[in-house]
Amino acid sequence: MYPRATVNEALRLHAQGWTDHAVAQACNVSVQSVRNWRTGRRRRSTKNESETYCPRCSGASLDxxxxxxxxxxxxxxxxxxxxxxxxxxxxxxxxxxxxxxxxxxxxxxxxxxxxxxxxxxxxxxxxxxxxxxxxxxxxxxxxxxxxxxxxxxxQISLAEWQIAIVENHPREFVRGLIHSDGCRTTNRVRRMVDGEWKYYEYPRYFFSNASRDILGLLVVMLDLLGIEWKFRWKRGREGHQVQGIVSIAKKPSVALLDSFVGPKY
Ligand SMILES: [Zn+2]
Structure with a gap:
């Protein structure tokens, strides 16, 4: 009898599409054992587990x-x-x-x-x-x-369990959105102050997306984090697709975003 952890690992690899041979090699067990676990022979509950192994179907952990x-x-x-x-x-x-x-x-x-x-x-x-x-x-x-x-x-809407995760980890969600469809840019402005040229930098964040629902998810999370934003629609480069642009330019809000997003790298 193999430890439960080995069986779970084998079922996990199987759920990911690995062949019985590959699973057997990776887990250092016989191909027949993998087959038995997968088909539910020997262990009563394994058939169900092998078919449903995932954070939603079988309660596997999710970070x-x-x-x-x-x-x-x-x-x-x-x-x-x-x-x-x-x-x-x-x-x-x-x-x-x-x-x-x-x-x-x-x-x-x-x-x-x-x-x-x-x-x-x-x-x-x-x-x-x-x-x-x-x-x-x-x-x-x-x-x-x-x-x-x-x-x-x-329509893009989150399931209740997804909303719970995102509301508990809004920074990670906003970071993911900005890393994919957003950017951080810096405007440099030159001004004459007391006879001398001075340079000022105004960093800001943009996020552009054509989905009203995805834009909505972002701004709800920005509100939750206390980040001020502005919104406008803009014609895309091809002229036909309209993109929604969320911009964050207020200094405290940019500073807050800098604390967990920052420039792309
Ligand atoms: Zn599943």
Whole structure:
């Protein structure tokens, strides 16, 4: 009889789409044992566990801080899609990160590892950006916002359990959103003071997104954190897609955002 932890680890890897052989090798057990646990032979409860193993289906632990950040990234620049045959129901979550910010690629990778421990995270090079990807059968359980159309063309609302996590960790959520679809810029202004040129810097934050719902989630969290913001609609570069822009320019609010977001890196 193997320890419960070994069985759980095997089921976790299986839930992530690993083959029985790969699971057996990783857990140092026989292929037959993996098969038995997976199909529920020998242990009564394992069949159910193997099919539902995830923070939502079977009460596996979820790191709320990392999840709140990842949810922000997902709503900004994330995408979930089927991998391979539909029957197998393996999903890929991918988050696009610009090449300009290698630190953010690393932070995104770390967040994925924390939300999904013992899991492979793949970084795919594309022109100008990297896709950080992970495969799992249960992505839709923790990101039920997935849908057929683009995010701004459908309703995006959080489940009650997600709202509870985000309200407990609003900084991580706002950080995720700004890291994906936001930026921190600095306006430099030159002024003549007592016959001398003086330079002043005005840092500010912007967040732009086409989804009314995602913009709404951001400003509700900014309100919760006591951060002042302004909002306007703007035509996108192509001229047809309208983007909502949230800007934060008041000094105390920028300072507050600097304490947990800061410039991209
Ligand atoms: Zn699940």
């Amino acid at each position: 709320h801080r990392a999840y709140s950040y990842l949810l922000g990234l997902y709503l900004g620049d994330g995408y979930i899609g089927y991998v391979g045959e539909r029957a197998k129901k393996v999903w890929a979550l991918q988050i696009s990160c610009a090449n300009d910010w290698p630190g953010l690629v690393q932070e995104c990778t770390n967040a994925l590892h924390t939300v999904l421990p013992n899991h492979r995270v793949i970084v795919v090079n594309r022109t100008g950006c990297k896709d950080v990807k992970a495969y799992w059968k249960h992505w839709l359980c923790i990101f039920p916002q997935h849908g057929a159309r683009r995010k701004h063309e459908r």
